[in-house]
Amino acid sequence: MMPWNQVTIIGTGLIGGSLGLALKQAGLAGKIIGIGHRQSTLDAAIACGAVDEGTLDAAEGVRGSDLVVLATAVGLFEPLLRQAADDLADGAVVIDVGSTKAEVVRTAEALMPAGRVFVGCHPIAGSEKRGIDYVDADLFSGATCVITPTDRTPAEALQRVAETWEALGMQVVRLDPEEHDRLLAEVSHLPHVVAAALVQAVRSDAEPLVGSGWADTTRIAASDPALWRDILLTNARGVGEALQRFRETLAALEGALADRDAERLERLLGEAKARRDRVVGR
Amino acid sequence: MMPWNQVTIIGTGLIGGSLGLALKQAGLAGKIIGIGHRQSTLDAAIACGAVDEGTLDAAEGVRGSDLVVLATAVGLFEPLLRQAADDLADGAVVIDVGSTKAEVVRTAEALMPAGRVFVGCHPIAGSEKRGIDYVDADLFSGATCVITPTDRTPAEALQRVAETWEALGMQVVRLDPEEHDRLLAEVSHLPHVVAAALVQAVRSDAEPLVGSGWADTTRIAASDPALWRDILLTNARGVGEALQRFRETLAALEGALADRDAERLERLLGEAKARRDRVVGR
Numbered sequence: 348m349m350p351w352n353q354v355t356i357i358g359t360g361l362i363g364g365s366l367g368l369a370l371k372q373a374g375l376a377g378k379i380i381g382i383g384h385r386q387s388t389l390d391a392a393i394a395c396g397a398v399d400e401g402t403l404d405a406a407e408g409v410r411g412s413d414l415v416v417l418a419t420a421v422g423l424f425e426p427l428l429r430q431a432a433d434d435l436a437d438g439a440v441v442i443d444v445g446s447t448k449a450e451v452v453r454t455a456e457a458l459m460p461a462g463r464v465f466v467g468c469h470p471i472a473g474s475e476k477r478g479i480d481y482v483d484a485d486l487f488s489g490a491t492c493v494i495t496p497t498d499r500t501p502a503e504a505l506q507r508v509a510e511t512w513e514a515l516g517m518q519v520v521r522l523d524p525e526e527h528d529r530l531l532a533e534v535s536h537l538p539h540v541v542a543a544a545l546v547q548a549v550r551s552d553a554e555p556l557v558g559s560g561w562a563d564t565t566r567i568a569a570s571d572p573a574l575w576r577d578i579l580l581t582n583a584r585g586v587g588e589a590l591q592r593f594r595e596t597l598a599a600l601e602g603a604l605a606d607r608d609a610e611r612l613e614r615l616l617g618e619a620k621a622r623r624d625r626v627v628g629r
Numbered sequence: 630m631m632p633w634n635q636v637t638i639i640g641t642g643l644i645g646g647s648l649g650l651a652l653k654q655a656g657l658a659g660k661i662i663g664i665g666h667r668q669s670t671l672d673a674a675i676a677c678g679a680v681d682e683g684t685l686d687a688a689e690g691v692r693g694s695d696l697v698v699l700a701t702a703v704g705l706f707e708p709l710l711r712q713a714a715d716d717l718a719d720g721a722v723v724i725d726v727g728s729t730k731a732e733v734v735r736t737a738e739a740l741m742p743a744g745r746v747f748v749g750c751h752p753i754a755g756s757e758k759r760g761i762d763y764v765d766a767d768l769f770s771g772a773t774c775v776i777t778p779t780d781r782t783p784a785e786a787l788q789r790v791a792e793t794w795e796a797l798g799m800q801v802v803r804l805d806p807e808e809h810d811r812l813l814a815e816v817s818h819l820p821h822v823v824a825a826a827l828v829q830a831v832r833s834d835a836e837p838l839v840g841s842g843w844a845d846t847t848r849i850a851a852s853d854p855a856l857w858r859d860i861l862l863t864n865a866r867g868v869g870e871a872l873q874r875f876r877e878t879l880a881a882l883e884g885a886l887a888d889r890d891a892e893r894l895e896r897l898l899g900e901a902k903a904r905r906d907r908v909v910g911r
Contacts, residue, residue, distance in 0.1 A: 471840040491838060520837065530835035538827055538846040540886075543901035544879035545820055546908075548871060553812035554908045555802065556773060558753040560849045564820040567842045568905045572898035576891055583886050589830060590883055597826035601872055604822075604865050609858055616854035619825035623850045626828075626836045 348510045350375045355412040357382040357405060357427055359392035362444050362473060363418030364482035367397035369515045372484050382408035382427075391479045405431040412436060414511075417443035417455075422577035424451055428458045435463045440504045442468045446531065447581040448495045448524040456499055464504040467495040467524055469531070470517060477571045488516030493531075495524040532585030537593055539575055540586065542568035630792045632657045637694040639664040639687060639709055641674035644726050644755060645700030646764035649679035651797045654766050664690040664709075673761045687713040694718060696793075699725035699737075704859035706733055710740045717745045722786045724750045728813065729863040730777045730806040738781055746786040749777035749806055751813070752799060759853045770798030775813075777806040814867035819875055821857055822868065824850035 354370060356363045359381040370376040381398030382405050383389040389401030402408045409415050409431045417424050424443060435441065441463065445451050452467040459465050472490040474481060492512040496505050509519045522530070546568045549557070579586055603612040636658040638645045645663070652658040663680030664687050665671040671683030684690045691697050691713045699706050706725060717723065723745065727733050734749040741747050754772040756763060774794040778787050791801045804812070828850045831839070861868055885894040 471838060473840070473842075490840065493838065530832075530838050533831045533835045534839045534843045537830060538843055540882050541823060541827060541879065542846055543898055544875055544882055545823060546901040546905045547878035547881075547897075548819060548875040549815045549904075549908075550812075550874075553815045556753060556775065556812050557816045557908055558755070558772065560755075561816045561820055562909050563845045563848045564824055565905050565909075566845045568898075568901045569909075570898075570902070572895045572902055575898050576895040579886055579894060580889060580891055583889060586886060587883075590879075592832075593826055593830040596829035597823065597872075599829075600822050600826055601869075604861055604868060607862060607865060609862055612861060613854045613858040615829075616825055616850075616852075616857050619828040619850045620852070620854055622831075623828045623847050626831075626839055627844050627847075627851075 348375070348507070348514055350377060351414040351511075352377045353380065353412040354378070354414045354416065355380045355382060355409045356398060356416045356418055357408070357431075358417070358419030358423070359383050359388055359397060359401070359479055360418065361477050361479070361481050362470070362486070363416065364392050364395070364397040364479045365484065365486040366416060366418065366444070367392065368395070368482055368484035369487055371396065373514050375511060375514055376414070380408050380412065388479055395479065395482060397479065397482055406434040409439070410434050410436065413439055415439055415441045417441065417445065420574045420577045421445040421447055421451060421581050425454050425458070428455060432458050432460055432463075435460060437462045439463050440508060441465045442508055444468055444470055446535065446578045448493075448527040450581045452495055452497060452524045456497065464501055466500055466504055466508045468508065468512070469493045469495070469527065470512065471535075477574070487512070490517055491520055492517040493520050493522050493527050495522055495527050497524065528582045528585040529588070532582055532589040533592070536579060536582055536586045537589040539567050539570065540579065540590065541593065542566070630657070630789070630796055632659060633696040633793075634659045635662065635694040636660070636696045636698065637662045637664060637691045638680060638698045638700055639690070639713075640699070640701035640705075641665050641670055641679060641683070641761055642700065643759050643761070643763050644752070644768070645698065646674050646677070646679035646761045647766060647768040648698060648700065648726070649674065650677070650764055650766035651769055653678065655796050657793060657796055658696070662690050662694065670761055677761065677764060679761065679764055688716040691721070692716050692718065695721055697721055697723045699723065699727065702856045702859045703727040703729055703733060703863050707736050707740070710737060714740050714742055714745075717742060719744045721745050722790060723747045724790055726750055726752055728817065728860045730775070730809040732863040734777055734779060734806045738779065746783055748782055748786055748790045750790065750794070751775040751777070751809065752794065753817075759856070769794070772799055773802055774799040775802050775804050775809050777804055777809050779806065810864045810867040811870070814864055814871040815874065818861060818864055818868045819871040821849050821852065822861065822872065823875065824848070
C-alpha cells in the first residue's frame with residue numbers, strides 16, 4: 348500500500364508510541380510527529396524512535412499530516428480535536444485507537460471540517476502497563492482491529508485505514524459503532540469492573556494467601572484508572588447491560604451452590620470451561 | 630530434616646505427581662508409591678519419575694508408608710480413606726493437598742485409627758492444567774503452604790510436615806481450618822465462580838473480539854469442573870459470604886457508573902489498582 352506522507356500521533360503512550368514504531372518498521376509513514384502534554388514524554392518517544400519530532404501544541408502538530416491518530420485517553424479526544432480541527436490538512440484522515448466508539452465517532456464526526464474524514468478504530472491490543480517505556484513494535488501483530496464506519500465515511504479513506512492496520516499484522520473487523528460498544532462491554536469493559544470488585548472483596552488478612560489464579564484474574568485491575576474511567580463513562584449503557592447479563596450467569600452458579608446441587612454445579616462449570624477453551628483456543 | 634522412609638501419593642495428577650518429583654529431588658523420600666484409578670496414569674507417573682511404583686488398590690498402596698498424601702479431588706478423600714484406613718502403618722502421617730480444609734480435616738480426623746495422624750495441608754500452587762503431563766518439580770518453590778492443625782494434631786507430626794513443605798521452598802502458614810476456608814473463599818474460590826460467570830456473560834457474536842485481558846481474567850475458568858465442584862461444595866458457606874462481599878464492592882462501582890460520577894469512579898478504580906499492585910508486588 349501507499350505510505351502516509353506524514354503521520355501525527357496525539358498521545359505517545361503505550362499504544363501511540365507502539366503505533367509509531369510499527370508504522371516506521373513497516374515503512375508506512377514518511378515522517379511521524381508526536382503530540383504530548385509533557386516534553387519529557389516526547390523526548391522519550393523521539394529517543395526510542397517512536398516519533399521523529401514532537402510538540403506540545405496540538406494545532407501545530409497536525410499541520411501538513413495526511414494521517415492523524417488520537418491515542419490519548421478517550422475523554423481527551425473532544426478537547427484535542429477542538430484545538431486542532433481548523434489546522435487539519437485538506438484531505439486529512441483522522442483515526443483514533445479508543446476502546447469505545449459510539450460517543451467517540453459521533454463527537455469526532457461532528458467536529459470534522461469539510462474535506463477532513465474521521466474513521467473510528469479500536470485495535471484490541473494493549474497491556475495493563477502504560478507509557479512510552481513499554482512500547483512494542485509488535486503490539487498489534489496477530490490481534491484484531493475493529494473499525495467503525497458510518498454513512499459519512501468515504502470508502503476510499505476506510506479502505507486505506509483498513510489496509511494500514513492489516514499491514515501491521517492485524518485482522519480488521521468492521522462493526523457499527525453501537526454494536527462495537529455492546530460487544531466490547533461484554534469482553535473487555537465488564538471484566539475490568541469485575542476485576543476491580545474482586546480485588547476489593549478480599550479482606551486484608553487474606554492478602555498473603557493470593558496465588559497465581561488471583562493474580563491473573565485481577566491483572567486488568569492494575570490498568571490506568573483515568574483511562575478506564577473514560578472508557579466506562581463513554582459506554583455506561585453497554586457496561587450496564589453487560590453487568591446485568593453477568594449477574595444472571597453468576598446467579599446460576601450461586602444457585603447451584605446454595606442448593607448444594609453437585610450435578611448442576613459441575614455442569615455449569617463444565618460449560619464455562621468448554622466455552623473458554625474454545626474461545627481462547629481460536 | 631530426616632527423610633520419610635516410604636511415601637504414598639494417592640492421585641498422581643498435576644499436584645501429586647509434582648510433589649513426588651519434588652520430594653525425590655530434595656531427597657525427602659526413600660521410596661514413593663503412587664495410587665491411581667487408571668493404570669495408564671500410573672505408568673506415566675512412573676515413566677516421568679514422579680513415583681517408583683504404582684497400584685490401583687488404595688489399601689495395598691498405603692501399607693508400610695510413614696507419609697500418605699491425599700492428592701485427588703477433595704470429594705474422593707473420604708471414600709479413599711475409608712478404603713485404606715485399616716492398612717495405614719502405625720505412626721503413619723496422612724496429609725492432603727486439598728483447597729478446602731474445615732470439612733476435610735473434620736472427616737479425615739474422624740477416620741484416623743489410633744496411632745495414625747492427619748495434618749491438613751493446602752499448598753497454594755497449581756495451574757488450570759491438570760494431569761501427569763504437566764508435572765513440575767518446581768511447582769511449590771516460592772509459594773505459600775497453609776497447614777491447619779487442630780487440638781488433635783501432635784506437635785511432632787505437625788513440625789515434620791511443616792519442615793517437609795519448607796524443604797520444598799514453601800513458606801508455611803498455620804491457620805485454623807475454618808479460618809483457612811473463609812480466607813481462601815475470597816482469594817481463590819470466589820474468583821473461580823466469577824471467572825466462570827464472566828465467560829458465560831459473553832454472547833457468541835462478541836467471542837471473536839476477546840483480547841489478552843479477557844483471556845487472563847477467565848483463565849481459571851478453564852480449571853477441572855469436577856475438582857472445583859468439590860472445592861466449592863466443601864466451602865459453600867465461605868464462598869457464599871465472599872460472594873456477598875463481592876456483590877457489595879461491585880455495586881459500589883456500578884453505582885458510580887450509573888450516576889456518571891467520574892470522580893468517584895476513578896477513585897474506586899484507583900483504590901483497586903493500588904491494592905492489587907501492592908498485593909501482587911509482594
